[in-house]
Amino acid sequence: MQELKLAFIGFGTVGQGFARLLQSKESILIEEHDLKIEVTTIIDKVMGMVVDPGGVDLANVLARVERDGKISNEMEVDSRQMIKDGNFDVLVEVSFTDIETAEPAISFIKAALQSGKHVISTNKGPPALAMKELEGLAKENGVYYRYEGTVLSGTPCLNLSSEAMRGVSIHSIRGILNGTCNYILEEMEQGTGYEQALNTAQELGYAEADPTADVEGFDAATKIVILANKLMNANLRVSDVDRSGIVGLTTDEIKKPDESGFKTKLIASAHRKNEKVNLQVGVNKLTLADPLANVNGVLNAATFSTDTLGDVTVIGPGAGSKATAQSLFSDLLAINDKLTTY
Amino acid sequence: MQELKLAFIGFGTVGQGFARLLQSKESILIEEHDLKIEVTTIIDKVMGMVVDPGGVDLANVLARVERDGKISNEMEVDSRQMIKDGNFDVLVEVSFTDIETAEPAISFIKAALQSGKHVISTNKGPPALAMKELEGLAKENGVYYRYEGTVLSGTPCLNLSSEAMRGVSIHSIRGILNGTCNYILEEMEQGTGYEQALNTAQELGYAEADPTADVEGFDAATKIVILANKLMNANLRVSDVDRSGIVGLTTDEIKKPDESGFKTKLIASAHRKNEKVNLQVGVNKLTLADPLANVNGVLNAATFSTDTLGDVTVIGPGAGSKATAQSLFSDLLAINDKLTTY
Numbered sequence: 001m002q003e004l005k006l007a008f009i010g011f012g013t014v015g016q017g018f019a020r021l022l023q024s025k026e027s028i029l030i031e032e033h034d035l036k037i038e039v040t041t042i043i044d045k046v047m048g049m050v051v052d053p054g055g056v057d058l059a060n061v062l063a064r065v066e067r068d069g070k071i072s073n074e075m076e077v078d079s080r081q082m083i084k085d086g087n088f089d090v091l092v093e094v095s096f097t098d099i100e101t102a103e104p105a106i107s108f109i110k111a112a113l114q115s116g117k118h119v120i121s122t123n124k125g126p127p128a129l130a131m132k133e134l135e136g137l138a139k140e141n142g143v144y145y146r147y148e149g150t151v152l153s154g155t156p157c158l159n160l161s162s163e164a165m166r167g168v169s170i171h172s173i174r175g176i177l178n179g180t181c182n183y184i185l186e187e188m189e190q191g192t193g194y195e196q197a198l199n200t201a202q203e204l205g206y207a208e209a210d211p212t213a214d215v216e217g218f219d220a221a222t223k224i225v226i227l228a229n230k231l232m233n234a235n236l237r238v239s240d241v242d243r244s245g246i247v248g249l250t251t252d253e254i255k256k257p258d259e260s261g262f263k264t265k266l267i268a269s270a271h272r273k274n275e276k277v278n279l280q281v282g283v284n285k286l287t288l289a290d291p292l293a294n295v296n297g298v299l300n301a302a303t304f305s306t307d308t309l310g311d312v313t314v315i316g317p318g319a320g321s322k323a324t325a326q327s328l329f330s331d332l333l334a335i336n337d338k339l340t341t342y
Numbered sequence: 343m344q345e346l347k348l349a350f351i352g353f354g355t356v357g358q359g360f361a362r363l364l365q366s367k368e369s370i371l372i373e374e375h376d377l378k379i380e381v382t383t384i385i386d387k388v389m390g391m392v393v394d395p396g397g398v399d400l401a402n403v404l405a406r407v408e409r410d411g412k413i414s415n416e417m418e419v420d421s422r423q424m425i426k427d428g429n430f431d432v433l434v435e436v437s438f439t440d441i442e443t444a445e446p447a448i449s450f451i452k453a454a455l456q457s458g459k460h461v462i463s464t465n466k467g468p469p470a471l472a473m474k475e476l477e478g479l480a481k482e483n484g485v486y487y488r489y490e491g492t493v494l495s496g497t498p499c500l501n502l503s504s505e506a507m508r509g510v511s512i513h514s515i516r517g518i519l520n521g522t523c524n525y526i527l528e529e530m531e532q533g534t535g536y537e538q539a540l541n542t543a544q545e546l547g548y549a550e551a552d553p554t555a556d557v558e559g560f561d562a563a564t565k566i567v568i569l570a571n572k573l574m575n576a577n578l579r580v581s582d583v584d585r586s587g588i589v590g591l592t593t594d595e596i597k598k599p600d601e602s603g604f605k606t607k608l609i610a611s612a613h614r615k616n617e618k619v620n621l622q623v624g625v626n627k628l629t630l631a632d633p634l635a636n637v638n639g640v641l642n643a644a645t646f647s648t649d650t651l652g653d654v655t656v657i658g659p660g661a662g663s664k665a666t667a668q669s670l671f672s673d674l675l676a677i678n679d680k681l682t683t684y
Contacts, residue, residue: 021650025509033509139684154651156506164498164506166675167367167375168668291657294636308363308668309496312658315633316651326510326650333508337680342481 001034002340004332005088007041007117009079009108010095014122014149015044016065017321018092018328019058025329035336040088043079045096048072053087079104083111090335092328093121099213099222102129113137113145120331122149122324128222128238131229144335149327151177151223152300155316159330161231161304168306170231172271177223179298179318180207180214181246181266185283186296188254189264194246206298206319217245217266217281224268224279227302232270234277241279249283262286263293291315343376344682346674347430349383349459351421351450352437356464356491357386358407359663360434360670361400367671377678382430385421387438390414395429421446425453432677434670435463441555441564444471455479455487462673464491464666470564470580473571486677491669493519493565494642497658501672503573503646510648512573514613519565521640521660522549522556523588523608527625528638530596531606536588548640548661559587559608559623566610566621569644574612576619583621591625604628605635633657 006022008015022029022037029035038055048071050056061071083091091112097105102125109126112119114137126134127147138145151157152175161170176182183206187197198215201207213219221241228234246266254264267284270277286293291313295301300318305311317323348364350357364371364379371377380397390413392398403413425433433454439447444467451468454461456479468476469489480487493499494517503512518524525548529539540557543549555561563583570576588608596606609626612619628635633655637643642660647653659665 028509028511142684154507155654156502159506160498160502160656163676163679164501164672165496165668166672166679167370168672169370288630289636289638291633291636294631294633296631308664308671310659310665312497312656314502314654314656316654322650323652326507329650330506330508330510334505337505337508338683341680342484 001030001036002336003036003038004090004336006037006039006090006092007083007086007088008039008092008094009043009083010093011042011044011047011065011071012094012096013321014094014324015092016062017325018094019062021322021325021329023058033333033336041082041086042071043077043082044071046070046074048074049077080107080111083108083117084115088117090118090120090332093119093123095123097123097125099125102126106130109134109145110137113141113143116141116143118143118335119145120328120335121145121147122327124150124222124226127226127230131226132235144338146331146334148331149324151226152302152316152318153320154323154326154330155300155314155318156330157227157302157314158230159334160314165304165306165309165312168308170304170306172269172305173224173227173231173302174267174269174292175224175227175302176265176292176295176300177268177302177318178214178220178266179300180211181220182295183298184215184246185254185264185266188249188251189256191251193251194249215245215247217243220266220268220281221279224270224281228270228277228279232272232277234270236277236279241281243281244283246283257288261288263288265292267292343372343378344678345378345380346432346678348379348381348432348434349425349428349430350381350434350436351385351425352435353384353386353389353407353413354436354438355663356436356666357434358404359667360436361404363664363667363671365400375675375678383424383428384413385419385424386413388412388416390416391419422449422453425450425459426457430459432460432462432674435461435465437465439465439467441467444468448472451476451487452479455483455485458483458485460485460677461487462670462677463487463489464669466492466564466568469568469572473568474577486680488673488676490673491666493568494644494658494660495662496665496668496672497642497656497660498672499569499644499656500572501676502656507646507648507651507654510650512646512648514611514647515566515569515573515644516609516611516634517566517569517644518607518634518637518642519610519644519660520556520562520608521642522553523562524637525640526557526588527596527606527608530591530593531598533593535593536591557587557589559585562608562610562623563621566612566623570612570619570621574614574619576612578619578621583623585623586625587623588625599630603630605630607634609634
């Protein structure tokens with residue numbers, strides 16, 4: 001049986017969700033994937049830490065978090081050093097990270113790759129800012145860096161295109177990559193004003209207290225950069241995106257679909273033109289026949305236009321702790337697939 | 343650089359399409375995948391054969407087929423023996439095969455696997471009838487048998503679920519798996535009678551002269567058996583499907599969607615209930631919010647209901663020589679991925 005040791009850097013919603021998923025899938029992993037997973041380290045700068053080379057008792061840790069709101073008393077620990085020296089195979093990088101600088105995630109990922117450890121991560125900053133560098137570092141060290149959860153959370157998107165559609169050439173991508181905007185636009189189609197729709201989204205936990213990243217299109221812009229750089233071999237940054245959000249839209253501009261014959265969606269797109277890839281985020285009017293038109297609520301979707309398959313669309317959840325945990329799980333199993341001969 | 347030698351058994355539309363794709367992607371394979379492909383054998387009981395251990399000149403073979411309608415004069419050759427003895431790594435199994443007995447494809451696949459050769463195939467019969475046996479044989483011999491193209495042609499479906507969504511548990515699948523029926527139903531929604539819609543489908547090359555397999559739901563039934571056996575660990579046969587087709591439907595029963603508020607689709611489905619998986623093929627009325635409702639023309643689609651991701655839907659082409667060739671191409675690259683360390 002293959003054995004893989006994991007270290008968590010970060011133990012917020014995503015980390016805890018993944019720990020729960022590992023627990024619930026333990027017997028399936030052993031029976032169907034011939035794989036035994038052990039967590040040896042959990043470090044979170046707010047939640048505390050636990051290190052046990054013999055295997056952390058996840059049920060106990062999750063119960064402690066539930067009860068005390070933390071794993072242990074806070075402590076100062078040199079996380080980078082622990083990543084370098086720690087006894088584990090795969091770093092689960094789900095730290096709380098500044099989206100603009102992508103730190104400390106980039107440093108954590110580098111420390112792991114340089115010391116010959118695989119990385120699975122859901123932080124968007126690192127692949128948006130430094131994909132080629134990090135992937136180069138992984139290859140140099142004979143390990144893998146995977147980040148499916150950075151776009152469409154656990155809905156296959158990066159893995160769909162790079163693995164399930166191996167060998168296709170993608171000339172454009174169009175996506176509904178931000179569930180918050182999609183929800184607000186749908187409310188507005190029913191006549192609700194922008195402010196009220198935003199308030200409801202905040203009450204439901206779909207939108208942050210500061211909704212800027214979502215409603216001004218930064219989140220979608222970051223994701224289309226990742227998609228274009230990964231799947232269309234571009235080398236672009238968020239500042240290269242021709243970006244507008246949904247702020248300032250009025251219900252007059254967003255008619256009911258059954259009267260107007262179209263749906264209003266925030267679309268992130270990447271189009272190859274000659275040698276260049278152009279990126280845009282903005283509000284589009286879609287005909288009802290467009291597979292993206294009926295992607296409702298907080299669902300996400302992406303359409304890939306390819307040389308051999310024409311258009312392929314995938315629709316699924318774009319957020320949520322369970323779906324994001326699933327992205328880490330599929331990345332982990334993909335790494336295990338590469339490490340095993342059958 | 344990795345080198346893989348290929349043998350084609352069958353050189354009809356699918357085989358020729360794959361040969362053309364290999365030609366057009368030759369430099370991409372070398373540059374992006376570090377992979378050199380050589381075809382050493384092509385055998386087709388009608389089109390003739392060519393064997394060249396130094397590498398068949400595909401351009402020349404395709405030109406001969408274009409000009410003469412065949413590769414060489416017909417000949418009697420023991421295909422099974424050639425598969426066993428031939429100097430190649432991967433069998434491209436695209437022979438003309440009886441859908442009921444799945445022969446000669448099953449024999450060809452077995453001969454290849456038993457002699458330590460990988461198999462990529464688009465024939466539906468073998469996985470519908472003998473998936474577990476063939477996969478067991480592949481594993482025993484340390485090789486791979488892949489058949490993405492048997493459902494949704496090149497649109498990721500088997501690979502989407504088993505690879506891009508690794509680790510999910512699927513409790514139901516609903517799909518539009520037959521483009522011919524989808525096209526006819528859409529014509530009928532516009533008021534065209536069944537017979538006339540079928541005639542148009544035949545003129546456009548969407549339906550066979552004998553449309554039984556499509557319009558009576560056998561084709562969709564075969565595909566849902568493959569999906570359920572592969573992705574839901576079932577062990578069912580086409581005769582286990584509760585099946586009805588689109589024959590006998592009248593335009594009165596299929597109202598215009600903008601009047602009725604629903605779309606009429608032939609849906610193939612698999613539902614797990616307790617320990618059992620139930621399979622059905624039949625006409626369903628879908629609300630317009632269903633992602634499958636707006637899958638139009640000869641497009642295909644499948645929705646997977648899962649434990650961690652809720653519903654994930656993929657939409658793409660379900661037929662066509664280019665899309666089917668793509669399925670073989672992605673399977674070939676997946677095998678190469680398993681054979682290489684990075």
